[in-house]
Amino acid sequence: MARRLCLVTGASSGIGEALAREFASHGWDLALVARREERLRDLAEELKAKHGVDSLVITADLAEEDAPEKIVSEIEKAGRQVDGLVNNAGAGQPGSFAELDWQTHERFLRLMVTAYVRLAHLVLPGMKARRFGRIINVSSVSALLPSANAHTRFSGTLYPGAKSLLIKFSEALALEVENDNIHVTALCPGYTFSEFHDVNGARQTVSKLPKFWMLTAGDVATAGYDAVTRGVVTRVPGAWYKFLVAMAKVLPDPVGRALMRAQEKRMARQAQATAAG
Numbered sequence: 001m002a003r004r005l006c007l008v009t010g011a012s013s014g015i016g017e018a019l020a021r022e023f024a025s026h027g028w029d030l031a032l033v034a035r036r037e038e039r040l041r042d043l044a045e046e047l048k049a050k051h052g053v054d055s056l057v058i059t060a061d062l063a064e065e066d067a068p069e070k071i072v073s074e075i076e077k078a079g080r081q082v083d084g085l086v087n088n089a090g091a092g093q094p095g096s097f098a099e100l101d102w103q104t105h106e107r108f109l110r111l112m113v114t115a116y117v118r119l120a121h122l123v124l125p126g127m128k129a130r131r132f133g134r135i136i137n138v139s140s141v142s143a144l145l146p147s148a149n150a151h152t153r154f155s156g157t158l159y160p161g162a163k164s165l166l167i168k169f170s171e172a173l174a175l176e177v178e179n180d181n182i183h184v185t186a187l188c189p190g191y192t193f194s195e196f197h198d199v200n201g202a203r204q205t206v207s208k209l210p211k212f213w214m215l216t217a218g219d220v221a222t223a224g225y226d227a228v229t230r231g232v233v234t235r236v237p238g239a240w241y242k243f244l245v246a247m248a249k250v251l252p253d254p255v256g257r258a259l260m261r262a263q264e265k266r267m268a269r270q271a272q273a274t275a276a277g
């Protein structure tokens, strides 16, 4: 039997790269997608040498409207089908919602929402026909916690809403396909070491967080693979973030928001103290 193939978006770095490694270590072939081709080629070579799996390398900008169709058609032209989908590519959009222009918001929504649901829509008919599919939508713990200024300033005012949509979409889709042997997981990491905070300019602020707040991309990927294999619909990696989400469920909203503000003030004081020398 041909090896199963998993399409991973945002495989050139961070959580997507780690998920590609995780699927490869379980014997999956891959379609690796991002804009930086050389990184994808290096990863493809490494995974071939380590695990003997084959990878298609597909460069695409997922903020472009026709990117999902082009990606899936390239896979089909190579004579392959998509058995697994990791929707992961993403970046924050720092700045004020009111002051950024609409084109910027539109690109953000295409990258963070439309590409995710469009790719799922494109590959689901094949998964249903073959009665097998594994889909991970990389959301964020920020969708499960009260919004914080420090976070939305760097990741964007639309970020927690975009990530919330992915959770509700995953829950609803998991129900729709529960009798088709298709598992859908919303993976909700907290702060994770990757290039994300370099891209959105939050590296200095995030480096002030206590060490136990930081997850590794490898741990997030292992949790995601385990969840989608078992059919767990929402997975929050890491004990600290599980605790925060449990607290957010029981505390009244105003108390949760007050705690987030207190944490922000503490981080701002630490940043000032560091700047002062």
Ligand SMILES: NC(=O)c1ccc[n+]([C@@H]2O[C@H](COP(=O)([O-])OP(=O)(O)OC[C@H]3O[C@@H](n4cnc5c(N)ncnc54)[C@H](OP(=O)(O)O)[C@@H]3O)[C@@H](O)[C@H]2O)c1
Binding pocket: 009, 010, 011, 012, 013, 014, 015, 016, 033, 034, 035, 036, 037, 060, 061, 062, 063, 088, 089, 090, 091, 092, 111, 138, 139, 140, 141, 188, 189, 190, 191, 192, 193, 194, 195, 196, 197, 199
């Ligand atoms: N790091 C965190 O603390 C954290 C926490 C919660 C959720 N997340 C989510 O995790 C996902 C992965 O982020 P990460 O932490 O791994 O960040 P990262 O290291 O910056 O990786 C982002 C990936 O997305 C790709 N990408 C970005 N814009 C793209 C575009 N327009 N078209 C195609 N690919 C694009 C990048 O590749 P190219 O630049 O080569 O295109 C890269 O492979 C994101 O959805 C993010 O929202 C991250």
